[in-house]
Amino acid sequence: MDYKVLMQPEVLEIAKAVWLEHPSWAKDKRKGWALALGRIRKLLMEVRTEERRKERELHILESTVEEARNRIQQDDSIEAREEFEESLMTLRKKEQKRAEQLRRNCLITWLKEVDASSKYFFARLRAKHANEEMTTIEGDTGTIIEDQKDILEEIIAKRFAIRLKEMLPRLIDTQQIGFVAGRNIIDNILCLRLGQELAQTTDQEVIFVKLDFMKAYDRVAHGFLWATLAAMGMGEATITRIKGLVEDGRSEVHINGDFTEDILVGRGVRQGCPLAPLLFATMTTQPLMLALREEERIGNIQGLNIGGGRTLLHQLLVDDTGICITAVESQFNRLEEVIGEFEGASGACLNLQKSIMMQLRPRETPTWLEQSSCKVAEPGKHFLYMGVLTSSPIDEGAIAAEIVQKMMQKLKHWSNKLLSWPAKTILLKHVLAATPLYQLLSVGLCKDGLTTWKGCAGISYGGGMRKGTQNKLL
Numbered sequence: 471m472d473y474k475v476l477m478q479p480e481v482l483e484i485a486k487a488v489w490l491e492h493p494s495w496a497k498d499k500r501k502g503w504a505l506a507l508g509r510i511r512k513l514l515m516e517v518r519t520e521e522r523r524k525e526r527e528l529h530i531l532e533s534t535v536e537e538a539r540n541r542i543q544q545d546d547s548i549e550a551r552e553e554f555e556e557s558l559m560t561l562r563k564k565e566q567k568r569a570e571q572l573r574r575n576c577l578i579t580w581l582k583e584v585d586a587s588s589k590y591f592f593a594r595l596r597a598k599h600a601n602e603e604m605t606t607i608e609g610d611t612g613t614i615i616e617d618q619k620d621i622l623e624e625i626i627a628k629r630f631a632i633r634l635k636e637m638l639p640r641l642i643d644t645q646q647i648g649f650v651a652g653r654n655i656i657d658n659i660l661c662l663r664l665g666q667e668l669a670q671t672t673d674q675e676v677i678f679v680k681l682d683f684m685k686a687y688d689r690v691a692h693g694f695l696w697a698t699l700a701a702m703g704m705g706e707a708t709i710t711r712i713k714g715l716v717e718d719g720r721s722e723v724h725i726n727g728d729f730t731e732d733i734l735v736g737r738g739v740r741q742g743c744p745l746a747p748l749l750f751a752t753m754t755t756q757p758l759m760l761a762l763r764e765e766e767r768i769g770n771i772q773g774l775n776i777g778g779g780r781t782l783l784h785q786l787l788v789d790d791t792g793i794c795i796t797a798v799e800s801q802f803n804r805l806e807e808v809i810g811e812f813e814g815a816s817g818a819c820l821n822l823q824k825s826i827m828m829q830l831r832p833r834e835t836p837t838w839l840e841q842s843s844c845k846v847a848e849p850g851k852h853f854l855y856m857g858v859l860t861s862s863p864i865d866e867g868a869i870a871a872e873i874v875q876k877m878m879q880k881l882k883h884w885s886n887k888l889l890s891w892p893a894k895t896i897l898l899k900h901v902l903a904a905t906p907l908y909q910l911l912s913v914g915l916c917k918d919g920l921t922t923w924k925g926c927a928g929i930s931y932g933g934g935m936r937k938g939t940q941n942k943l944l
Contacts, residue, residue: 527564528561528564528565531557531560531561531564532561534557534561535554535557535558535561538550538553538554538557538558539554541553541554542554623715624743624744626711626715627715627743627744627745628744630711630712630715630744630745631744631745631748634745634748635649635650635651635748638650638651638748639651639652639653641702641703641756642756643756643759643760643763645658645759645783645784645785645786646755646756646759646786646787647785647786647787648747648786648787648788649747649748649788655787655856655857658785658786658787658792658856659855659856659858661782661785662678662785662792662855662860663860663864665678665774665776665782665794665830666830666862666863666864667864668774668776669774669830669831670830670831670863672775673831674774674775674796674830674831675796675797675829675831675833676773676774676794676795676796676797676829676830676831677794677795677796677797677802677827677828677829677830677839678792678793678794678827678828678829678830678862679792679793679794679795679805679825679826679827679844680790680791680792680825680826680827680828680853680855681790681791681792681793681809681820681825682789682790682791682820682821682824682825683789683791683818683819683820683821684818684819684820684821685819686750686788686789686818687738687739687741687746687750688737688738689737689738689816689817689818689819690737690738690739690749690750690754690816690817690818691737691815691816691817692713692716692717692736692737694754694815694816694817695716695739695749695753695754696709696713698753698754698756698757699712699753701757702753702756712745712749715743715745716739716740716743716745716749718734719734719735719740720732720733720734720735721733721735737817747788750788750789754816754818755786755788755789755791757812757815757816758791758808758809758812758816759784759786761808761811761812762783762784762793762808763783765804765805765808766781766783770800770801770804771783771795771796771801771804771805771808772795772796772801773793773794773795773796774794774830782794783795787856789818790855790856792855792856793805794830797829797836797839799836799838802838802839802842806842822843822844822845825844825845826844826845826846826847826853827839827842827844827845827846827847828846828847828853828860828861828862829846829862830862831862832849832862832863847861847862849861849862849863850862850863850865852865852868852869852872859872859873
């Protein structure tokens, strides 16, 4: 056996395990170590000799099978065929026996079966490898996922997402709060609320436009995405790696119990991928925000003046976009052109059914605004913006009542249940905790609102809660 093979780290570790098995060898460590290596070397030589003998036998059998095949070609008789089949069967049995013998005589297998110390060593080695390798994962149908390609893609995409998140606060406009660390949805909601109050006190004629894009994740064009990444300073190698995770995706359509052939997906980002929200929510919407700022700089559009030379122009949560512009027809027409250019370049499509416009300072709706393709919110009628009810003029009492009503509906389901007082307390706390905090912060609860909250608690407790306990809980 080659000396290099003998001195491999794996062989040395096995020799160490054999040496530890014999305490008498430890008296003279140098001699004991030499004996252990000698034992391993002898075993390797025996295995190698056995392998050569088996190889010679197989070579002879292969020659016999080839001769029998040639005889069949010359004389296609029953005897020749029987001889060929018999020799072929013998060859296959020998091959199986050789494979079994090699497995049995394998160095690692032999030591695992014979030496107790080696068993312990390999048990520790397997435990170490178990932490380094991917374990088996069950799919949606309960079957084991054998192809690890998708798993590796998820791991690589997650790593890219972690590194990209560290850069986003420096790359993305502060008005985009979606998936950017350190930014909160309450900022955008309070900006709109304060903007409404400011527009009414300063008599500014401002329109708030809420935009919603249809199937936003599925429609983004890949070419637009790569161009945006390059314009933001991403390296070519990084963009190439991201392309490998996003491009060449394939989908199947499930129709009447059958699946169609693979369809190449030429646009969109896969939902569920760790990179998808960062690529779409931040990179894809960044050109739109820059275009709006450029139009404001030129003077084509103007946002809500909030003092100090600053304006409130746009707010974004992923694809949910809110834009404030002066109520002038020319500015509104220019805004439509900018959004149309963004749709043509990025592949996005505006959802007019979910988009809505609202005048921050209620007055008679201009004719040109009524004739637009986007619907106009009626005065006093509520609609959702970033998950919070809003209206013009602001009606905090009605908004608070709407929030409380949803909570009461949850509690009424449990009002007749035989729950103990501690259980009802836990239930009420969980219902309150399930209500997003930014909804409660967006309204100032008046006296009537607090009374409604007390009634909400009374429903949960069956009306038998004392006033002091009720106030303490609230």
